[in-house]
Amino acid sequence: MKKKKIPQRMCVGCQEMKSKKEFIRVVKPQEGDITIDPTGKKPGRGAYICPEIDCFKKAYKSKRLDKALKTAVPHQVYQSLEDRLSD
Template sequence: MTKSQKRPKHVPERTCIACREKRPKWEMVRVVRTPQGGLEIDPRGKKAGRGAYFCKRQECWEIGLKGKRLQHALRSEIVSEQCAELIAYSKALPKLVEETEISH
């Protein structure tokens, strides 16, 4: 590589716990288990705690919340109140997001 050629910028990727697709981090929604044991949605991806990533598709949230995938990824039990908050958030997401919508 010569001095005039620039390296491509590193784009951090994350994997959706439901569909297992890898996408750039900024296209995903992070759910974090806080050090106090609570669950929060972390849109910026900066909060402290163990995190798990979902695509911005409602179907991925349904899959991840229905089974034990989120509990396994966060390594903790999820109480029904916390799950209800996440389900309410997922209802605001589109059912299916087109690839062109994600990349913009």
């Protein structure tokens, strides 16, 4: 039997490669607003971040989400991410 391939992604904060399921995905659809994608299946350009506050702080400080999504990320997206991680 073949072993199933596990998709790997890189965190925009700490730059570590991990399994796709370990991350929180932020997605920018072709039309619409940037949102957090809890399922990881919404269409559009995605950026992945570890569910740790340190990774979020690194990504926020250096605007890595903006670079990964190739657009300016609204402050409310950063705020909702921070609220989600501080729980």
